[in-house]
Amino acid sequence: MKMAAIATAITTTLVSGSALAAEVYSSDGTSLNIGGRVEFRGDFLGESSGAELEGSMDNKSRFRVNVGGNTQITNELSGFGFYEAEQAVISSGDNDPNTSFTQRYLYAGLSGNFGAVSFGRQDTALVQLSQMSDIGTYTGAQKSFIDAGNEQINNNIVYAGMFAGDALSLKANAILSSQKDQNSYGLSGIYTLPMGLGIGLGYAAGDQWLFAPAAETSQFMGGLNYTVGQFYVAGTYTQGKIKVSTGDVNFTGYEFAGQYKFDRGFVAQAAYGKQQADESPTNSSDEEFNNYVELTGKYYFNSSIQSYLSYKYNMLKDADNSLRLGLRYDF
Template identity: 55%
Template sequence: MKMAAIATAITTALVSGSALAAEVYNSDGTSLSIGGRAEFRGDFQGQDSGKELDGTMYNKSRFRINVGGVTQITNDLKGIAFYEAEQTVNSDGSNSQNTNFNQRYMYAGLSSNAGDVTFGKQDAATVQISQMTDTVTTHSGIQKTYIEAGDEQINNALAYSGYFMDALSVKASFLASSNSSENGWALSGIYTLPFGLGIGLGYAANDNPVGQDSTQFIGAVNYRWEGLYLGLGYTQGEGSKKDTQLRDNDFNSIEAVAQYRFPSNFEAVLGYQKGEIDPEGDNKYSVSDYVELTGIYYFNKSLRTYATYKVNNLKADSSELNRDADNSLRLGLRYDF
């Protein structure tokens, strides 16, 4: 694939937020696309957090909408912008309404054959590594949540992304905090070999004015062959987010996923995750420990339904729940547009 085509593909993915985003305007080198999803998600045995379900169903449904824009400046330079918001429902079973849309992404930037530079609310550079295993329908993705500079949808982020040699995805990000001593940065790369094996490494760090400065190493490998996808990721570091009580701690997490898409449009997914926190001066405890089995049926490229069963291994003496975590059963129906 030519570098120009690769750059165009990266830009399209960057500003669309969905492979199905529809172009609704195109004139004089400027285009606008709209995409999103509507998704029913109901937990019928235990909540996804492991807490006990008192009633019949815990509603986790959501609606997302995004808008992406591209404008041609020169033959090799484009301007890009992207916005996405999400609305959830109240889970108490009442008829009360949630009128709030939560901002997920909002950024603008420039795109060229040399890469993209964007500024705003967006993912840190290391998120592309966590996404190598963040493919399970319900519960995956904890590896990007430990520290501020390595998380998704962070404010005040200046980011660069580029694709080289038809195989190497490089990203860098800088968290320019409005508060004193809270800046951060992240760097990552994924190299994909010709036979489908990807190898990813990343590092993130940020200052913390009220506790231990945060650092995180993350690595992952994945493999794709026809309908098969395998992913394995590991992260470790120290410190934590500024808004958590346990700021001075070590952490580590492992995440694995295996998926197979059958010709009949049915996909089977097996996921495993275990994450631990080791606070300074306190006992180590688990923040996640489960096996998850998911079945997905794709009616077409827009509509899918799924069932997920999570076997939760968190025990009262090893987690913050102070009780054995419940297993959970989630049913879902998702429409992408």
């Protein structure tokens, strides 16, 4: 097992927010990369949430920028750091600009033959499982039930390692809160067979302030994906509970997605997502807060710029469908 090469691959995955991130500095074993995206996203027919669109277009455009660095300490140990922020457009008739950036990631770590350990605001261990089916425009809600399984979480310590000749990806995390009774943890693994079939399992649990007083939470997630040639298909399932004073709030989620890459830059995607709870964490009157089919077509002009058209058929009660037009430039 080439552990040094594996540790380098883990560090690259943690640090690179964009596959096109450009190296702007390299000297004496220390390098610095800058990347990001500029993305126009316009929603028509209805808002992506299912709410009625009163005007002609809901502008969901955004700009992201990230900075990542890596430094060689010894032949077997290196350090890294990463920061990413996002600025969104205010979709309003009064033309107000958004002058603030939202912090997405901020972490530093060490990597070596043991894998990589990082500290800061970053994804939990379960996110590598939700990403198996999170390939579309509207996918990705499997991770959003509890903090212990979500992305971009503060006070997060993460371990990542590759084993069995790169076939097994293991991640573990612990969220150490500054507040009483808000610590949590997670563990996940994905094993990919030589035939292209990936099998993932994970569990997260802990306390958080979803309700007052602090609620005890737990979540299980499983996933399968399969890659052959230009075809990719995946499915994830999650279930768990939030224990509150009035009783347990149980939740479940399903997400299935697939894509096919045609020649000359065309990609076709389809997805189905459904997430529900006894009481929604954001609205106690909505048991089912996602139930939709997504159809997306993408065209890559080159590796830096792509366009896409996505249609969301919303099956929630009294919810509108949505049509999204996007143009994205990665750097």
